[in-house]
Amino acid sequence: MHFHPNERIGLFIDGSNLYAAARALGFDIDxxxxxxxxxxxxxxxxxxxxxxxxxxxxxxxxxxxVDWLDYNGYTMVTKPTKEFTDAMGRRKIKGNMDIELAIDxxxxxxxxxxxxxxxxxxDFRRLVEAVQRKGVRVSVVSTxxxxxxxxxxxxxxxxDTFVELLELEPLIxxxxxxREDRYSQTPRGNDDQ
Numbered sequence: 437m438h439f440h441p442n443e444r445i446g447l448f449i450d451g452s453n454l455y456a457a458a459r460a461l462g463f464d465i466d467x468x469x470x471x472x473x474x475x476x477x478x479x480x481x482x483x484x485x486x487x488x489x490x491x492x493x494x495x496x497x498x499x500x501x502v503d504w505l506d507y508n509g510y511t512m513v514t515k516p517t518k519e520f521t522d523a524m525g526r527r528k529i530k531g532n533m534d535i536e537l538a539i540d541x542x543x544x545x546x547x548x549x550x551x552x553x554x555x556x557x558x559d560f561r562r563l564v565e566a567v568q569r570k571g572v573r574v575s576v577v578s579t580x581x582x583x584x585x586x587x588x589x590x591x592x593x594x595x596d597t598f599v600e601l602l603e604l605e606p607l608i609x610x611x612x613x614x615r616e617d618r619y620s621q622t623p624r625g626n627d628d629q
Contacts, residue, residue, distance in 0.1 A: 437575050437599045439550065443478035446548040448537055449510075450555035451487035451498075453578070453586070454601075457556065460582035461602050466610040467501075471509050473607050474552065481547055484511045484540055488531020491516040513540065538563045545570045552577060553595075558588025565594055575599055 439445070447470075458465050467485075474480050485505050490496055506512045517531035534557065541551060545567045553560060556578030564574045576595035578587035581602050592598045 437477075437552075437597055439477040441478065443549040444547060445474055445478045445480050445550045445552060446541075446544050447474055447480070447483035447552050448541055448554065449483070449485045450533065450537060450553075450557060451485055452531075452533075453555045453557060457579045457582065457586040457601050460586060461579055461605070463605050464610040465608055467505060467510070468508065469610075470608040473604075478550065482511055482544065483509060484513055484537070486513045486533035486537050488517045488533060489514050490529065490531075513537070534559055541567055545572050548572055550575065554578070556585070556587030556591060558591050561588070561590045561594045564591065568594075568596070573597070577601055577604065 454465065471480070471483060474483070485502075487498060487502065489498065489502065502512060502514065513533065513536050515531070515533065515536070517529045519527065519529055522528050537555075538560070541553075541563055545551070550573045551564075551567055552575045553564065554577045556576070560576075564576070568574055573596045574594075575597040576587065576591055577599040578591075579585065579601040580587055580592075581600065586601075587598070
């Protein structure tokens with residue numbers, strides 16, 4: 437992924453899509469490192485994170501992440517999930533954020549030189565094409581290394597640059613704490629005792 441020094445960059449993160457892609461590759465995203473990496477590449481104008489929240493739950497496992505992101509440089513775009521019963525009588529939860537992301541990309545395009553889209557959703561192909569016509573470069577970050585691949589071929593082809601998420605892992609992955617290190621009773625560096 438190539439950046440120009442004074443390029444105005446916007447990050448648009450489809451939260452559930454990025455989470456699923458990173459999980460399929462076996463690592464967790466460190467959102468502080470992700471922000472630092474892109475801040476070092478140009479002028480980061482805004483970093484948006486999109487996710488749906490289940491409102492009626494007493495505790496949501498995603499709530500701590502949403503709160504942390506909100507206080508640490510991300511513009512959070514959330515909405516409550518919708519619950520419905522499908523034709524088979526099964527309870528389903530829906531929380532698609534595609535429209536919100538598309539509107540924000542279109543509104544921000546005039547202020548950006550480079551859009552970095554963290555999603556593999558093929559529905560975004562027309563969005564990418566539309567902002568490219570405005571003179572904005574678009575990089576898509578997702579993965580083809582999972583089974584099945586998490587990025588739609590049409591989105592990959594439309595992007596100016598496709599970035600394999602696995603190649604960003606060393607730069608944006610959360611550090612793994614090894615189980616034996618966490619629970620070790622012997623302090624490191626005291627082998628003399």
